[in-house]
Each structure stands twice: as C-alpha cells, then as structure tokens.
Amino acid sequence: MKKKYVIALVGATGNVGREVLNYLASRNFPVKQIIALASENSVGRQVSFGDDTLKVNLMKGFDFSGIDIAFFCAGSEVSRKYAKEAVSKGCIVIDKSSLFRLDDNVPLVVPEANLQVLKNFKAGIIANPNCCTIPLSVVLKPLDNAVKIKRVVISTYQSVSGAGKLAMDELYKQTKAKFVFENLDSRVFPKQIAFNLFPHIGEFREDGSTDEEYKIQEELKKIIGNHINSTVTCVRVPVFVSHAMSVNIEFEDRMGADEAEELLYEADGVVVHSLENEMKYATPIDTVENDDVFVSRIRNDTSKVNCINMWICADNLRKGAALNAVQIAEELIKN
Template identity: 50%
Template sequence: MGVRVAVLGATGAVGKEMLTILEERLFPADSVHALASRKSIGVEVSYGDRDIKVEDSETFDFSKVDLVLASCGSDAIKVLAPKITAAGAMIVDNSSAFRMDPDVPLVVPEVNPDALEGAKKKRIVANPNCSTIQTVVALKPLHDLATITRVSCATYQSVSGAGNAAMDELWRQTRGIFVNDEVEKNEFPKQIAFNVIPRIGDLMEGGVTQEEWKMTVETKKILDPKIKLFATCVRVPVFVGHAVAAHVEFENEISAKLARDTLREAPGVMLIDNREDDGFITPVESVGEFAVFVSRVREDPTVENGLALWIVADNLRKGAALNAVQIAEGLNNRGLLG
C-alpha cells in the first residue's frame, strides 16, 4: 500500500523540488497534495508529467495524508504542526523550527539513519541546514576512519538558499549594473551581484550569525557532540549550489590518499579530485545532481593530522528537498508512516 503525501510550501523553490524528486525517485505515493497559503490557491505546480492544483494549507484536512513534507518556514510550521500530528500524519520539516528539540531527530540518512526511530515521540523529523547536510555527508566516513576533533570552515552559499525573491534580486541587480541602473537592495543588506556578503542570518552573541551557529550545533547533534566546529558563512552571487571549504583536524593519523580512497566508497559522496586544471567540481556543475561532491583533498601541514576538503552540492536538492525525501523513504522502510 502506498503513502498519501502532502507537500507544504509547494510553490517555493524547495517545495517544487520536493515534488520533482518524489517523482524522480519513484516514491510510492498513492496521492500527492500541493499545499500553500491562501493566496496560491488554484496555482498549478508540476508533479511528474502532470500538474496539480495548490490547496489551502490552513483549511486542508490532514487526516487525508500519512506524510507532510514541509518547506513553509519556521513560524508557519509551528502553527500547523500540532494540527498535522494530531491528524496522524508524520512531518518532515525543512525549517529550523524543531532542529534542536531533543525529542525531534535531526537526520541525514547517510550519516545517522537510526535516529529516525526517534520520530515516534512527536511524529516530526527535522531536515538540517543546507550547508550542514553536505558537510556532514563528507565528514562522516572520515570521522569513522580517524575521529574528527575540530573543523574550521568557510561556506560559499548561493542565493537560492534565501528563496525565490533572493534569486530575483540577484538577476535584477546583475542586469541593472550592465545598463547603469541604481542597485536596489531588498533581500540582502548589501549588493549581491558581483559581490560577496559575509553574513547570513541575524547576528548572535559574540558576533556569530544564525547560519554559523546552526552549522555548529547541528553537526554536533548529527555527527558527534565532541566535534568542535567554527564557520564563516558567506553569500555569493551564484543562483544554485553551495560550497564549503573545510579544514579538518583528526585525533588519529590520516593521509590524503587514505581519505580519497575512503570518500570514493562513501554513500552519497562523489569524489572528483584529479590533479588537473579542471579536476574539481564547482557549484554550477552540481545543479540537478543528487551527490555531495568532494574535491581538492589535501593534507594540511600547519596542524597535526589535518586535511583540507572542498565540498559542493545542489542546495535545493541534497541541501533540502532530496534529504527530506530520503528521510521519507527511511520512515516508510521502517514502517513509521501510516
């Protein structure tokens, strides 16, 4: 028997990608509902080779579904979650609303799939932050091999991570600069076209941003609470695809060759690391792909047992929608849906 599915936030970039990936991966859905706010009622979104009409999330009867893939923002899902779970449905939530709730599992299927059993408590599974997902997928096999003690990383995050309006702003600013129009800033505090912005999210105590804090605490919850991680998160003028430059320190000795051999066999990882001019992956090449790509694996001679990695993924896919669908597959395989 198949699963009855609703995609909440179906008109957004991640919601649309969820619908696409459900069909691409042949998820066993008996029915699929596209949900969004009242202003989007009747809008059509694609699911495979057919279009489905958007329904109102506020009035939808959630007893008609077994699973809700949510990408509607923290405030909205906090309001809707009690209604959804009371109706018997399971939520896979892409927002930050429940990530640090001790009774809600935070899951990357290649890293901590057994944590899905914790979904029985609240019928909610949290999808991690986009940059966290691709980072822990690459770090997990190396942590198993030599035990990571510390990670220092810089992210290069595309504007799609901030939504459709942010992508539109990059396009408008880029076009406007070529015709000498005044640069209008709405979604970002600084010009994003032909620029980089070293701040994502609000500032917290100590000058750390919300995005940087998320990477730290989420990595600890998913991978190992003993790992020390410090990040600088930067928005770059790229439409889709995030990159992370990670400098990793290990408890035990590890070579770049051993790391490459391990990553080559790791689930969810595609190693592209040739000593050639084009022997690495950039964000634009990751678009539409499922894998987390790792390139430029090399030893860091400035620290004992240190490695440097370049980690790239499609943030709308593995960084959001794909990971959510993989979680749904895991829940279904464990008999936790319906």
C-alpha cells in the same frame, strides 16, 4: 500489493517544494494521493508532479486527517503554526525549517550519516538539517567513523537560492541593471549581491556569529557527535544555485589526505575529484541538478599534523534540501 501513501506538501510553490515534488515523481515514491498546499497568494496556481499537474490548495484551515506524510517546506513560522497540529491528526511531518532541528525530542536526519536515529521512530516530527549541514555530514561522517574528528574550520560560499525565489530575482535584476549603468536597491539582502559578496547570513547573535553559523555548528554536533568542535563563517555569494565550502579538518589521531580520499571514494552520495581527474575540482555550476556531494582539493594541511583541507560543493535545493527529505520518507516506508 505495495502500500501507497497520502502525501501533503506545504509550500508547494517554493523552490524546495517544487524539488520535493520532482523527487517524489522521479523516484517513484508510492503515492496514492498528493495534496499541494500554500498561502493565499498561491491558491489556484498549478505545480508539476511528473506528467501531471496539481492545483494548489489553501494551507490555512487544512485538515491533516488521513495524511500519512507531510513535507513542510514553507519556513519556521508555518511549521510553528501547523506542524504539531498535523502530528495530532496522525501524520508524520518531515520539516525543512530550522524550528525543530535542535529539539532533543526531534530526530535530525541525514540518511548517509545517522539513519539509526529512526530505528524506533513511530510518529511525530523529523527535522531536515541546514542546507550546508547536510553535505558536510555526508562527507564528515565516514571520516569520523575511521578516525574521530577533533575540530572543523568551515567557510561557506552560499548561493542566493538558499534565501528563496525573491533572492534569485534580486540577483538577476541587479546584475542586469549593472550592464546599463543602473543601481537597484537591495530589498531581500542587506547589501548589493550582484558582483559582490558579504559574510552575513541570518541574524547576528550576541557573540558576533550569525544564526546560520550557529545552526551548522550545533547541527553537526547533533548528527555526528558532541566531540566535534567547529567554527563557521558563512558568506553569501552571487551564484544562483549550489553552495560551496572550504573545510579544514583536524583529527584526534593519524589521518592524511590519501586515506581520506580513499574513504570518500567508498562513501555513499559522494563524488571525489582528485588531481588525476580531468576535472580537478568541482564548482557550483558543476553540481546544479546533481544529487551527489562533490569533494575536491583534498590535501594535507602542512601547518598541523593529522589535519587536511578540502573543497565541498552540492546543489542546495537538491541534496541540501529536497532530496534529503525524500530519502528520509523512503527510509520510513521501508518499515
């Protein structure tokens, strides 16, 4: 008889939490019982799980005894308070926050890129990478396997859903207000997001970079290897869902656009659009509610040898967050 698991979902009413529930149901994860948890503000609300609904319970004071796997989708502060407590009760934690990602004792996992780090995993915390690091790793790892990557220049164009539901509401309300010649102050973002964009995601660091840029640089090293050097600029754009990235990749040896395109055609979780396709490139709208990472505009960088450019798009709530976490859980239960 197939074993079934008791699951806890922390942050069940958020964007990512809801997507995790959708994936657990749609992918037929062997669930014996699932417990939805959130803050006091959400207690008593209901969330969908397949054809069923779950009543949201209070996170504070919850006893993780008897829980097999807990998905933490509620941010670093909640993970700091409760993740290790859950582990102490014998629970495996898959954490979506940035808190443990660069901890040497915590595996940071993208199943298509570095599944081997889970080989001897028994218990504890597994970190789910940044919403841009995940699709980048899916694309860069098969290329790096063929020819070592020397350097990556990345510019991200990130949708507001990466900042949560209130951020999506702010974009909607500011956009609506503009059509009746009104201006609404920004509460979630540092500047107006409607009909605008700004190169500012996360707090600024002493060297002038932001936390988001630092996360992507360091997480790529941990997932793919310390030999990868990268420089990143993160931009928030007035798009509701899905992140896009302009990526320039320099290889240590011979690699061209044609070879890279062939490698990515064979890569798991990747959809390639070449100039021969009817849809020559993917946009954020094309990738919403899609599980794959879309790659297009693969071309040689004529200014430098062994260097190519490409455009990457992915649904940040799906493969950039929830799907990756559920895939990690699926790999765990295989063992």
